[in-house]
Amino acid sequence: MDLPVSIRKSVYKIMASERYNPRVAEPKWQKAWDEAKLFETQNDDPRPKYYVLEMFPYPSGRIHMGHVRNYTMGDVIARYKRAAGFNVLHPMGWDAFGMPAENAAMQNNTHPGKWTYQNIDTMRSQLKSMGLSLDWSREFATCDVEYYHRQQELFVDFLEKGLVGRKVSKVNWDPVDQTVLANEQVIDGRGWRSGALVEQRELAQWVFKITDYAQDLLDSIDKLDDWPDKVRLMQRNWIGRSEGLLLRWEIAEPEKVDGEKLLEVYTTRPDTIFGASFMAIAADHPLAKKLSAENAELAAFCDECRRMGTSLAALETAEKKGFDTGLTVRHPFDESWTLPVYVANFVLMDYGTGAIFGCPSGDQRDLDFARKYDLPVVPVVMPKDADAATFEIGDEAYVDDGVMINSRFLDGKTPKEAFDEVASRLEEIQVGNVAQGERKVQFRLRDWGISRQRYWGCPIPVIHCDDCGIVPVPKADLPVKLPDDVTFDKPGNPLDRHETWRHVKCPKCGGDARRETDTMDTFVDSSWYFARFTAPWEERPTDPEAANCWLPVDQYIGGIEHAILHLLYSRFFTRAMKETGHLDLKEPFKGLFTQGMVVHETYKGPQGWVTPAEIRIEDKDGKRRAFLTEDGSEIEIGGIEKMSKSKKNVVDPDDIIASYGADTARFFMLSDSPPERDVEWTEAGVDGAHRFVQRLWRLISQAAENLSRVEASAGSEGKALEISRMSHKTLKAVGGDLEKLGFNKAVARLYELVNAIAAPLGEVAEGKADDQTTAALRQAVEFLVCMFAPMMPHLAEECWQVLGNTGMAATTDWPKFDADLVREDEITLPVQVNGKKRADVTVAAGASQEEIVAATLAIDMVQKYLEGREPRKVIVVPNRIVNIVV
C-alpha cells in the first residue's frame, strides 16, 4: 500500500470500534449544512451585522497549513458570532490575477485562465473539506469578467475625479523579459528570472494619487483601536511625515546653468543653517544634468551613481562619494558667504527636492562627507551643560537637543526656537518673485504606480488617441475584456503583440487609436474585494446601501506580510470609493488581526532535505532522533522554520484531513500557541488534538445513554452545585476568550471542564449519581458541545445528535451563563507575611475588612510567624490577597 505513513496509521485507528469516524461524519454534516443553506447570508436580515473576513487566497494550486490556520480562526469567530445572535457575513473568493499564472502558461503552454480556474476548483474543494461556515453563494475570482468589469468602472470614476494620474518615472526594466520589475525582483542589479542586467528606464505609468490622502491616512491610524500597534506603527513610518522648510539658495554663477537662479533644498533642520558647509544634489537633479553637458568627468560620476542605485544591498556599505561641480551658492543670511555644490551619491532624487544642504556637525552622513572632502565642520548645537568655547565634533555628529552656538542671532536659543526664527525670517525675504523659505510638510509615501506590462491582470480601460490624447473607455463599452487568443512563446506583454486587440477607434473623434496595453497591479484587485462581497451580484461596483450596512469589516484576519501595502491600498481605495459615491466610509477594517506562521522542524539527509512523511522520530529519555522510514538510516534534525517547498518541511492539509479529520486539524491550530505567534506543527501535537477529539466523543456518547433529561430543581448543592458552577464559569470565560481571539486559552478551559466532569460522569454510568447531579452534568455536557462547536463543528453535530437534540449545533444559540452561579459565596485568599505566602484564609464573599483581618490573625500558621508581635500593618486587597507586615 503506497499511502503516507500518517494515513496508514489512521486506517488502523478508524477501524477500531466505537471511535468517532471523521471520514464518515465530516462529509455528512458538510452536506447537511450545505443543503440547509445555513451559511448563506441575507442582506435584509434584521439581526445586528457582523462581518468576518480572512484575506482571500491566491489560487496557487493547493491550500497550505497557513490557510488552514487563517481560515480556522475566522471560522471560529464566524460560528461563535452566529451563535451569539449576529447576522454574520463570512465570504470567500480568489485573488486570481498574477504572475504565477503567466509563468505556468509559458512553461506548460496553457492559458493562464485555465490554469487559474483549475486551481480554484481544487482549492475550493479543499476548503470545503475543512467544514468552514462560508457563504459560497457570494464567491468570485478577481479574474472573473464580472469583477474586473466593475473594477474598470471604478478606474474610470477615479480618473474623472482626478484620483488617477500619469507620471513619468524611473522603473527597473528587464530587457530580456521586456517588463518592468519591482525593486524586490532586482537582485544584484539583475532580473530575478532572466538574469539580465536591469536598465533604468523612464516610462509613463498610471498612478493612483494616494499621496493626496497622506495626511488623512496618517491621522486616522489613531482611531484604528482594534488594530495591532505594530501594524499601526509600520503604517505611520511608511507614510513618513516630516515638517521642514523649503530653502531657496541663490546660485552665485547662474550663467553656468542656463541662467538658473535658485537651488531649492528641503530640510527639517533649518536651525542648523549656520553650520552649513556644502550643498549636495542627486545625480539626476536638473542642475547636475545641465552641468554634465559641459563636464565629461561629472557626467561619468553621475552615471556611476545611477548604476549604484539599482542594487539596494550595496547601499548598506556604499561609501559617501561626491563630485565638486564648481558651482556655488550664497548663504541667505550672509551675502559674502558662498558654499560649494556637490553631486553626491547619497542624495535621492525622489525625496524632497533632490537636493540638500550639508551640516556636518549635525548629521552623520554630512560629517563623513565633510571629512572626506575636507569641508568645514562648525558645531551649531551643543549639549545644554557643555562649554561653547571648547565644544568640538569628533567622529560623531551631535544630533540631540541642546543649545545653539556659533549661529549669530540664534545663539542661546533651543533648536526648536531657532527653527521657527529661521523659518519666519526666510519667509519674509524675497528672491526673485518667491520667498527664500517656505514651511513644508513632506511625506515619504509615494503615489501608487499601478501599470504592469503583463497579460494576466485587469486591463486599464483607456484609449490613446493622437488627436484627443488620453480618452477613458466609455462605461457603455466596458468591460475591456482580455483576449483569449494570446501566445506566451515570446517574452514581453502578449497584449502588445496581439493582432487586433489594441487597435481601436477613438471614442471621441472616431479616428484610429490605440488601446492601453498595461494591466493593473494585482494589489488593485484586492483593494476593494471586501466591498464587492456585500453585493457581488450588483451590476455596478457596489450596492452602496449594502456596502454601508456591512462595512467596515468587523474582524479581518491575515498575515503580517500585508501590514503595509495591501492594508494601506485598501484604506486609500475606501476613501476613493467614498469620493466617487460607491460607499460612505473611510476605514474598511474595524478590527485587524495578524496571525503567526505555521512552522515545522526540518530534516536533512545525505541527499538533501527530507519531508516529514518520509521519516520516523524516536524519542527516548528526552533524546530525539530521526530515521528514514525507507532504509532506517539516521538523518539530521534541523531547525524549526516556516513551512516551505525548498526546505521540504511541509505537511499537506489534505493528508491530515484524510487521516485525522478536519476537526483535529482545526483544533490543533487553535491549541497551545497564541494566534499571533508562530505555531509549530508536530505529529505529537496533532495526535494529542486527535486524542481529545476521541475523548470528547467517548465521554459524550457514553454519557448520553445515562444522562436522562432531568429537570434541575432550584437549590442544588454539593457535587451538583460544584458542577454547575464549573460549567457556568467555563461558559463565561470561554465566551470572553473567543471575543478576544484567545483561542488557546479557550481550549485550555475546555480541557479543564472535561477533566472536572469526567469522574462524575463515570459515576452516572455506574448509577451512583442523584438527579441533581445528573441534571447538572447534562447541562455541563450541552454547554461543552456548544463551546467547542465553533472549533470542531462536525464533532459537535455528532455529539449534539447523540445527546438526543433535534436541530443542529450550528444553529444553536450560545448558552447564557447564570451570574449567581459564577459568583463565589466563599473566597479563599492567600495570606502573606512580609510579602511571602504562608497560609490561606477562607471567608464569606461579602466579608468586611475587619472580618478578614480577624479570620487571618486567627490562623495558627500566621500566629507562628508573628511570634507574639503585633502586626505593624495589615493590607487587604479585596478578592486578591492579605499581607501582614511585621
Added chain:
RNA sequence: GCGGGCAUGGCGGAAUCGGUAGACGCAAGGGACUUAAAAUCCCUCGGCCUUGGCCAUCCGGGUUCGAGUCCCGGUGCCCGCACCA
C-alpha cells in the same frame, strides 16, 4: 543606522489592574488492564534540602507591604524601515 517587539520548566505556553508563578497541553518516567500490542485509566514531573522550608520568570540595580508584571542600566534573539535631508 533609525524604529518596534520579545525573553517564564525538557517543550508550546497560563498568570485580566502590581497580589498564590508554572493553569492547560506536549514530551518523558513509573504503574494498572492485556497472552501481547494499540487504545484507555492512575501516579510523578522547575531545582535543592526533606514533611516544612530555601532558591527560581535572561543578567544587575531601583520603587513597593508585595515585581514575571512598573522604572533605570546591560545581554541575547526576532521584526519593520533603511543614505528620507
